[in-house]
Amino acid sequence: MDTRLRLAIAASIALLPTLPLAVQLARFQVMEHRSLDTKASNEFNRSLEEVVPRADILDRNGKILAQSLQVWSAFLDKNMDVDCAVVGARVGPILHVLPLELSRRCKAPGRFMTLSKTLSYEQSQALAAARVEGVGIAPSQERFYPNGTLARGLLGQLSADGRGAAGVELAFESRLAGKPRRLKIIRDGAGRTIYKSLELDSPAPAPLKLTIDRNIQYTAEEALQDAADQYKMAAGFAVVQDPNNGEILAMASYPSNPLKNPLIQDTYEPGSTFKMITAAAALEEGAVKESDTFFCENGVYEISPGVVIHDHEPLGTANLASILEHSSNIGAAKVVERLGALRFYRYARAFGFANKSGVDLPGETAGEMKPLSDMTKVALATAGYGYGIGVSPLQMVDAYSAIASGGTLWEPELLKDGRKPVRVRRVVSEETARTLTAMLENVVEKGTGVPARIPGYRIAGKTGTARQLDLLTHTYSNSRYNASFAGFLPASRPRWSILIVISDPKGQYYGAQVAAPVFAKLGRRLLTAAAVLPDRAPLPLSSVRIGRGELRGLASGRGLAR
């Protein structure tokens, strides 16, 4: 036989067993390639979803108020080859847990066990290096508020699943929440991850910048805390607003509660601070001129059979400026009577009361005011000096800002994102605003607001002291009051409107005794921090007269503001 032929036959016989292999190879690689590829892909390919961290919340100067950070949590998967004794011995010291305790927990029923929800960087590194069977480290996010309880009533908080539950966190959830990012990965036989590609990329959400000034917020909260220490009050509120554009610079409440913001969600009866609105309406409508006088009945006025209005100090004949200076309820009742229910109601609404302000926060109250049809003579009279109406602290400070800005009501603004300030309406003319400012300055200079004075600066404001309504008996309490002071400074070119409300102070309870000094303290800090120069030459000491009435009033609290 030919040699070549013999070699060919031998080779064929030798290669014959590989024929079925080749056929199978062709079958797998060519004919069933697609289905097998899909099966393998389903087996090994995974989609890993990561959530981009939640956006930061910043103050107007870029200081961080809230930030989400990547943290790591450790868990134990008991389906792996887990030795509880080893877990306790090697993981316990890293997590600062007793090894015996950890071993005991490891033996409890259930597949997964959380070892720690927040690992530090060092702990996560140590745990990864320990390579304990069954122990895994998973990334998660945690929200941090580096300023502690500062502005927490405004910022709110997150729910357990990381979504906004209250405050700014809730109101701006869609802007703050990070979107998911999806990666394609493969897991190898040992469970390790092999990166394949980025399926869906999501950019980090831009930080949310508020109009709040962190330093002013702290100053306001500190002032409230000092008042709480001194007067053992049940609650307190402080709002600072820029009257020129409506920006809210501080929103402080005591006690602080991240789930509730009483400055927009709660109402209170404002008392005499509301006399400013009555006076503004009367002046603007021409119902009352500066020179008009009213007889204030020497402190006792029976407005209707059985219904008597009292003043805290007897006053005879007084003009509008004097009515505000001495905070005469009788005077205010007569002014509002001349103004009339319809015009009073219209101006109260124009100043923003009984309306939501439109601030970007959840749960805002519109406040309470009797409908026009229920405005009896008595109801109108009492409303004129701030009883029988419910206002939110934000509404009150916004109304004073309207006067400070020359008669324009601005929408309260919380976001500093380049938006133009929203001018709601002109409430009073510039001339009326100027006249009223002078009257409010007079209140601080000579009237019930003297404790709000800051030497060298022109301050405009009004005190308020209102009995609290007992919700059980539906009568006004004789022992619980809201003491308040609303004003703006410097009066020559206002930069800040401030409202202070002290609820149920113990001991002293007049607005002049309790709230006005808090206003002055806050005002001083603002003026110093902003280096605002005095807008009035300081009075020489000899020209400061303290009348006997004022001294008596300071001692007993009776001569001062209601």
Next chain:
Amino acid sequence: MAASLVVLGLAWQQVQATRLGYQVEKARRAEQLLRGRLGALQMKLETDLSPAQLANQAKALGMIQAGPESLRVLGAGAACAARSNFLSRLFPGLARVLST
């Protein structure tokens, strides 16, 4: 020969892709850890510089709050000197810069 080279090339590519996949994932994890570390340090810095912390430290150092009566107006003297300078008379813009 050419076919086997192609097959070898493809196999090498696959191995490289897998190796790079391991490296990328390792780098990603490291980046996450470092980002977390950076964030934690930044948070500590923010906390230490928070108004409450600074106020406490100021109190501990015996500092007191200044009032508006502590404000002083500076710069009037420098402005006068600038204005009297020959060059500043010649170049008013320079005078404005000198006076600020």
